[in-house]
Amino acid sequence: MKKYRCTVCGYLYDPDRGDPVGYVEPGTPFEDVPAGWQCPKCHAPKSAFEEEGGDSVGAK
Numbered sequence: 001m002k003k004y005r006c007t008v009c010g011y012l013y014d015p016d017r018g019d020p021v022g023y024v025e026p027g028t029p030f031e032d033v034p035a036g037w038q039c040p041k042c043h044a045p046k047s048a049f050e051e052e053g054g055d056s057v058g059a060k
Contacts, residue, residue, distance in 0.1 A: 001030075004049040005049060006044050007050055008044040011039050013049060022038070023029070030049070
């Protein structure tokens with residue numbers, strides 16, 4: 001599964017780990033993370049994340 005990095009603070013979302021702070025279970029692909037989820041470090045919106053080595057996700 002692809003990893004995504006916050007463009008504001010650099011936090012790396014790793015689907016193998018999920019986000020226990022944001023109640024995202026391990027094994028959850030970034031695409032399945034709820035739209036209202038925020039970066040656990042800086043509280044940036046999901047739309048502020050980019051695929052590692054890829055393009056911006058963008059708000060949907």
